[in-house]
């Protein structure tokens with residue numbers, strides 16, 4: 001499989017392996033403002049990858065807790081009043097300090113208030129937007145980097161457009177793997193300023209871990225458990241052997 005050389009740098013499997021090593025060395029804290037459905041999967045997934053999650057959505061303490069995190073996830077699922085308030089506080093902090101946040105505009109294709117809020121958040125310049133194809137289409141055009149997940153993951157900015165072909169259909173049968181990918185992207189952005197490289201690292205590591213997990217699994221239930229094991233055990237050699245990054 002060919003590695004891509006476009007724009008500001010080659011995002012090769014070696015580079016992905018280096019970014020994964022950097023994450024494990026740094027163990028960055030990532031604040032994940034995410035929906036009630038996927039919180040445990042997100043926290044466990046971040047921990048298995050090598051990051052340290054924090055997750056409070058209390059508007060009264062989010063400034064203190066998120067304030068010292070190195071990256072932020074803003075996921076618009078189960079968007080209740082507290083979550084909306086916490087998002088405003090945390091995004092102000094991150095935008096004013098130049099730290100990266102990832103926007104995951106969950107179901108903005110079917111909920112108008114989320115679409116409006118997602119577009120307002122795009123104006124705050126997220127480092128990366130993670131969404132499925134329907135959500136990405138509903139956002140319309142915007143500047144900056146994107147990770148569109150699906151059977152093929154598509155990572156792009158104004159200068160580069162790549163696909164990652166790793167993964168397994170069971171990923172789509174386990175609730176919250178898409179939401180986890182947004183959190184993983186935030187973790188990679190804590191150590192990698194190139195958002196396209198961070199997006200590719202996300203798609204490759206989740207996809208390769210899924211391929212390894214699927215070999216050990218009987219169906220989506222056991223797969224969900226093995227996915228955590230595979231993320232925790234993922235090494236450079238797995239990335240170098242299995243990454244499928246294409247232009």
Ligand SMILES: Nc1ncnc2c1ncn2[C@@H]1O[C@H](COP(=O)(O)OP(=O)(O)O)[C@@H](O)[C@H]1O
Pocket residue numbers: 131132133149150151152153166167168169170171172176177178179181206207
């Ligand atoms: N048919 C598929 N084959 C392999 N991987 C898939 C498939 N569909 C989705 N994925 C993977 O599942 C994860 C969640 O993506 P997706 O289903 O697009 O998110 P969402 O839950 O937000 O719709 C991603 O890692 C993506 O690559």
Ligand SMILES: Cc1ncsc1CCOP(=O)(O)O
Pocket residue numbers: 035036037038076077078079106107175176179
């Ligand atoms: C990730 C996910 N998958 C099914 S529900 C859900 C959480 C978001 O819930 P909603 O968008 O319906 O508030």
Ligand SMILES: [Mg+2]
Pocket residue numbers: 150151152153164165166167168207
């Ligand atoms: Mg995939």
